[in-house]
Amino acid sequence: MTQIEEVSIEQFKHLVSERALTGETMLLNMGPQHPSTHGVLRLLLELDGEIVVNCIPDIGYLHTGIEKNMEAKTYQKAEVMTDRLDYMNPMGNNLAYVMAVEKLVDLDVPVRAQALRVILVELQRIASHLVWLGSVGLDLAAMSMFLYCFRERELILDIFELVSGQRMMTTYFRPGGVWRDVPVESARIDEYEKLLTKNPLFLDRMLGLGILDSATALSYGVTGPTLRASGVNWDLRKARPYSGYEQYDFNVPVLTEGDTYARYLVHIQEFRESLKIIEQALNKLPFGPVHSENRKFVPPPRSEIGVSMESLIHHFKLWTEGFPAPKASVYSAIESPRGELGLLLEGDGGPKPLRVHLRTPSFDNLSVLSHIVNGHLVADLVAILASIDIVLGDIDR
Amino acid sequence: MGIEQKLGDMGVVTTTLENVVNWSRTNAMWPMLFGLACCAIEMMAAQASDYDMSRFGMELMRASPRQSDLMIVAGRVSKKMGPVLRRLYDQMPEPKWVIAMGDCASCGGVFNNYAIFQGVDEVVPVDVYVAGCPPRPEALIHGVLTLYEKVNKEKFKDLAEKYG
Numbered sequence: 080m081t082q083i084e085e086v087s088i089e090q091f092k093h094l095v096s097e098r099a100l101t102g103e104t105m106l107l108n109m110g111p112q113h114p115s116t117h118g119v120l121r122l123l124l125e126l127d128g129e130i131v132v133n134c135i136p137d138i139g140y141l142h143t144g145i146e147k148n149m150e151a152k153t154y155q156k157a158e159v160m161t162d163r164l165d166y167m168n169p170m171g172n173n174l175a176y177v178m179a180v181e182k183l184v185d186l187d188v189p190v191r192a193q194a195l196r197v198i199l200v201e202l203q204r205i206a207s208h209l210v211w212l213g214s215v216g217l218d219l220a221a222m223s224m225f226l227y228c229f230r231e232r233e234l235i236l237d238i239f240e241l242v243s244g245q246r247m248m249t250t251y252f253r254p255g256g257v258w259r260d261v262p263v264e265s266a267r268i269d270e271y272e273k274l275l276t277k278n279p280l281f282l283d284r285m286l287g288l289g290i291l292d293s294a295t296a297l298s299y300g301v302t303g304p305t306l307r308a309s310g311v312n313w314d315l316r317k318a319r320p321y322s323g324y325e326q327y328d329f330n331v332p333v334l335t336e337g338d339t340y341a342r343y344l345v346h347i348q349e350f351r352e353s354l355k356i357i358e359q360a361l362n363k364l365p366f367g368p369v370h371s372e373n374r375k376f377v378p379p380p381r382s383e384i385g386v387s388m389e390s391l392i393h394h395f396k397l398w399t400e401g402f403p404a405p406k407a408s409v410y411s412a413i414e415s416p417r418g419e420l421g422l423l424l425e426g427d428g429g430p431k432p433l434r435v436h437l438r439t440p441s442f443d444n445l446s447v448l449s450h451i452v453n454g455h456l457v458a459d460l461v462a463i464l465a466s467i468d469i470v471l472g473d474i475d476r
Numbered sequence: 477m478g479i480e481q482k483l484g485d486m487g488v489v490t491t492t493l494e495n496v497v498n499w500s501r502t503n504a505m506w507p508m509l510f511g512l513a514c515c516a517i518e519m520m521a522a523q524a525s526d527y528d529m530s531r532f533g534m535e536l537m538r539a540s541p542r543q544s545d546l547m548i549v550a551g552r553v554s555k556k557m558g559p560v561l562r563r564l565y566d567q568m569p570e571p572k573w574v575i576a577m578g579d580c581a582s583c584g585g586v587f588n589n590y591a592i593f594q595g596v597d598e599v600v601p602v603d604v605y606v607a608g609c610p611p612r613p614e615a616l617i618h619g620v621l622t623l624y625e626k627v628n629k630e631k632f633k634d635l636a637e638k639y640g
Binding site: 111112113114118119139140141142143144145147148159160163166167210213225226227229230232233236246247248471472475 | 512516521526552556588590591592
């Protein structure tokens with residue numbers, strides 16, 4: 080195992096200000112093991128007393144090689160890797176991936192499967208925002224928020240377990256539909272708002288911090304709630320509808336303040352919009368098949384495998400060899416809880432992808448951090464970092 | 477409620493020092509507040525309302541390794557993180573224990589590639605391995621209880637040999 084290298088200030092010369100070299104300002108490491116960095120992120124801070132002069136994020140502590148691993152697997156098997164990418168949003172990652180595969184091989188998806196996907200992705204968005212809200216509370220020392228949010232998250236995870244058999248890493252969406260049909264079988268947001276929205280302590284810690292204007296946000300490629308809190312109305316569910324989102328009636332919350340509190344308000348409003356979408360999708364959930372009938376890509380059902388030798392062989396071949404995809408390059412993008420999650424998939428005519436590349440929202444959203452924290456206190460840095468909602472698995476992949 | 481209510485009129489309890497020390501260690505084992513990846517979310521869930529690890533004297537997650545007894549390695553350990561993890565382990569006061577939570581920390585899991593340690597036991601000694609990807613909070617709690625069984629069997633003599 081390699082040891083941690085001792086570094087000298089000479090190596091940081093170009094990153095920090097002149098005053099750090101003379102010892103006038105202090106360099107401080109925040110992380111990789113720090114409760115407020117939401118994972119293994121290291122922030123090199125240059126401090127003038129309590130005030131942040133410079134903030135240099137150091138990423139890669141969770142680099143997993145997911146893109147490379149996916150290229151060594153067949154199209155069906157590579158999907159399990161996407162779950163573990165942004166681990167707060169496995170359903171959304173699955174969706175981006177299966178949509179890319181479907182685009183690549185031109186595979187149809189039944190209406191029922193599309194509606195199921197929308198319901199589960201929106202539930203996942205709520206679960207992800209709940210963890211976000213809970214950990215923002217925790218960072219600002221409101222421990223009860225964390226306990227309440229995880230209580231609600233368990234309800235959603237119970238639904239995931241019911242449909243897919245797993246709480247987190249579901250791999251429930253498959254190219255051409257979903258794995259199997261759902262078995263035949265409320266909201267406490269007001270309470271949360273009561274706890275935080277007008278809470279003077281919370282307002283003190285949130286208002287007017289880390290202001291991000293729309294031009295900077297766009298130039299850094301910031302997406303998701305962080306961008307919408309800066310006054311840009313951009314949501315892929317509206318702008319480039321996928322999986323039947325155009326049928327649902329929902330609003331995209333947009334605020335113009337661009338501070339930490341605006342990002343909080345956008346998240347809170349998104350809870351309500353997601354619930355609206357789920358309700359509509361449940362009301363119009365059609366009956367019918369849940370995956371495509373195209374047997375070139377979708378394995379035969381269990382009931383056929385028991386009675387037909389051909390189906391058994393077909394199932395075996397499909398899972399051991401995979402299916403070939405044409406020599407083409409596709410890009411599919413979804414609106415994940417954090418922003419635009421894009422996946423570039425390049426086929427080479429064989430059963431394995433030639434190149435997988437991910438455009439992950441957390442990565443771009445983090446890049447703007449060093450721009451907006453300068454001049455704030457270290458304690459405020461915690462609130463700002465929490466508000467832009469990063470997931471290290473999403474950044475480092 | 478004090479010990480009198482628990483024990484009634486039993487008067488005197490005799491036991492060995494080893495038993496008392498081990499019993500107290502298992503009832504106030506402070507884990508380090510340290511998450512790596514997906515498993516960390518399930519570790520948080522284990523701490524939160526539904527599963528409530530404070531039943532086992534673990535409500536206090538310490539952010540500083542110098543105040544913690546137990547390191548739960550929750551997630552995949554990359555080549556860049558390995559040395560940091562080792563430094564954290566070295567900073568923990570003795571006696572200390574390690575739980576490898578999940579498949580990645582136990583054996584590399586699905587990530588058999590250039591970036592990930594194939595099991596955190598390449599970096600630090602592990603006491604209990606918890607299987608699952610990610611393990612349910614119940615599985616983690618089972619892992620903790622398994623560790624308690626192990627701690628209860630510990631002898632001073634062995635600890636002296638282990639830590640010198």
